[in-house]
Amino acid sequence: MKNRLAIWAAMITISCVANAEYQQVIDVNADNSVTIRVAAPDAEAVTLYGFGDEPLAMVRDSTGSWSVTTPTMPDDMYIYYYEIDGVRTLDPANPYTVRDIGNVYNIAIVGGETARMYEVGDVAHGTVSQRWYDSPALSMQRRMTVYTPPGYETDTDRHYPVLYLLHGSGGDETAWNDLGRASIIMDNLIAAGQIEPMIVVMPNGNGRMAAAPGASSLGLYIPSGEHSRAATGTFEASIEDIMNYVDANYRTLQDKQHRAIAGLSMGGGHAWRISLAMPDTFDYIGLFSAAIRWNGTDIGDLDKSQYEQIELLKLADPKLYYIAIGKDDFLYDLNVDYRQLLDKYDMDYLYNETEGGHTWSNWRHYLLDFAPRLFK
């Protein structure tokens, strides 16, 4: 047997053919503009969506290849698609896709310092698992995505802090990892020495869903916002089920100093309400484009117990209360109101106001900015 394996090992060298070049799925030009091409000889109109706010009309050449060069793009991950003669379609040359609710997009990355954090690096990689847990509060088996950092499996005496990372309305337990590139970002931040190795728990934030569309016994149904919009007050009731499961199944550090919770949009609302209700549980709280009105109450309607909760949270003195939002976000004004309320209560927070709106581009940036502040 040893002999046979030795022979195979020797054959590696012999059998290696010259690697074909690894041509990337899009052409990024020197100025970070992007040239996109698609062959559609019989089409009458081809439009590209996803590079910038406006669709880009593509131009046909004599061979039937349509192309367009975008303006200079910020380095970032992009999701895009075509419309060919009125039919939404994907790039036949790009097999990398991501689903957002009911639509599938192609993925592309336009290089640069930030975008490099979204690319799989030549670094040590953590483990990504899809796991099912029991939620007595929701009377359901439910699925979560869990990232454990490189070394988790080998450094078996070590216990780790935990970031609970919550998605928005329409998302599910796959959203932060697929659209948000969370595990890739974590791998890269750890390799760069910018963050503490941590476990990242990405549950499904819709209390009516067991798992992402297609991953539950509901079958391969056509997803819509209606299916994936979380009912008020359901997910939050299950947070203790989630934490109990994670603490029972992972080597976690189980104190406030080693727990963080953050979410985007609806998940920001979840993180907001959970951290108010459980002021002694999380020392790091992140509200990304947070739907602070999610309860149906806007700030002016906070009931007495919620004002009391803000006072209790202030007393609990979390190490980081982080609020990030884009200037164009439709939730911007609510976040202004909420910060004014926090100011009134003299509650400390760190505020990160950015360009842009309610976008994954911003949420990935917020994670890149937030994660290095944790557990230090």
Added chain:
Amino acid sequence: MKNRLAIWAAMITISCVANAEYQQVIDVNADNSVTIRVAAPDAEAVTLYGFGDEPLAMVRDSTGSWSVTTPTMPDDMYIYYYEIDGVRTLDPANPYTVRDIGNVYNIAIVGGETARMYEVGDVAHGTVSQRWYDSPALSMQRRMTVYTPPGYETDTDRHYPVLYLLHGSGGDETAWNDLGRASIIMDNLIAAGQIEPMIVVMPNGNGRMAAAPGASSLGLYIPSGEHSRAATGTFEASIEDIMNYVDANYRTLQDKQHRAIAGLSMGGGHAWRISLAMPDTFDYIGLFSAAIRWNGTDIGDLDKSQYEQIELLKLADPKLYYIAIGKDDFLYDLNVDYRQLLDKYDMDYLYNETEGGHTWSNWRHYLLDFAPRLFK
């Protein structure tokens, strides 16, 4: 805090809106024909690929919706796509996709006894992980997919048998789970009491690849057969790295009686050669549409040591030597030759000859047939 969580729990009932119906992505008719529709008002020709061997021309109605009803289809999982005016595209109404080398397909399931095994059931679910391990033989960090059965996390004293499940040329560590529905099949077989709970290890069988396209530091490259075709003798050299890692990181039963290896096509060739080289390691061996000539030697050219290996394997007397192939498979004749050789050596095997060819439909069937024979 308890109060607040109780309030949330109470709100679940209040806030549950009537569930929208979960309309499935395709219409399966009473006779198991399938009606497919796509809106393409400006198209001149729309063709459907994937239901049956021949493309199906779709017909336009007055509203610009194109449709076709397939013949009665065997219950199975199908992967399909459209061609609209010469452009390959996906179903805009179906966000469930799977990649096979460089192409993306829509997924659909046509119900029936077999297809139900490919659907996520209302059953206990195992965990699916993407993990990286060190392969000294290949001087690389590489990724594998690992399925652990329901109960693995809670029944912490229990040790499990392991099935090493190998993909074909062009595949990667995602193939058996995505195209092969392996974790879903395992969940369903376990729930039906048809198989022993087992760990399933799905490594990347291409010795030159660290991980699936898009999941390594090679970036979002355009995959081709050239990239994903395994060199001879590379993967096999790493099998001990894989087994060492699995045994070190999972609660495995580490003897011949509790180890199985199976593969399809190239992976069948891998399983063939590994089981010959390591006759005392696996008691269950599955060759699905196996590329038995993969070494560049066809059966007539088996060198002396390989004949000796067959004798040694016969002496080792594995509990199951399983050979499955479809009548139309391009590897059929090689498998005939190999079975004649086994007959000459009076080596026992179980032979499953099916209709069809070199297809995932067959490989899922073979897994359904093979797994219940293991570890009993």
